[in-house]
Amino acid sequence: MEPEGSGGGGGGGGSAGLMQQILSLKLVPRVGNGTLCPNSTSLCSFPEMWYGVFLWALVSSVFFHVPAGLLALFTLRHHKYGRFMSVSILLMGIVGPITAGILTSAAIAGVYRAAGKEMIPFEALTLGTGQTFCVVVVSFLRVLATL
Secondary structure (H helix, E strand, O other): OOOOOOOOOOOOHHHHHHHHHHHOOOOOOOOOOOOOOOOOOOEOOHHHHHHHHHHHHHHHHHHHHHHHHHHHHHHOOOOOOOHHHHHHHHHHHHHHHHHHHHHHHHHHHHHHHHHOOOEOHHHHHHHHHHHHHHHHHHHHHOOHHHO
């Protein structure tokens, strides 16, 4: 039995359907005013845009920092104080996006809202992971150590 709206095609549509489902998740449930956003897949209000960008920034940061923390824990497990570095890496991967990610995601959503633009979920993904990419690049280049 095929799901409704699948178009009757078989085969390779499964991965595209899964990607579309991931990118078009309803991040904030809409109640009431349906005329605010004519397109049901785009993010129109400030909380929707902010939450979309913030969620992707948090998820992508955890995606980078958990393997780094586990690698640090594995390689420094016999060191007297070195094993605590993995805890700091994991905390940096969670606390950083929660504190700075809230502010930068709100700034991005505020600019979109002030411009009157809608945000598609792929833009939220790109902007959220872009924040994490910038943090990783600055961390590896050690730009802050030169200041």
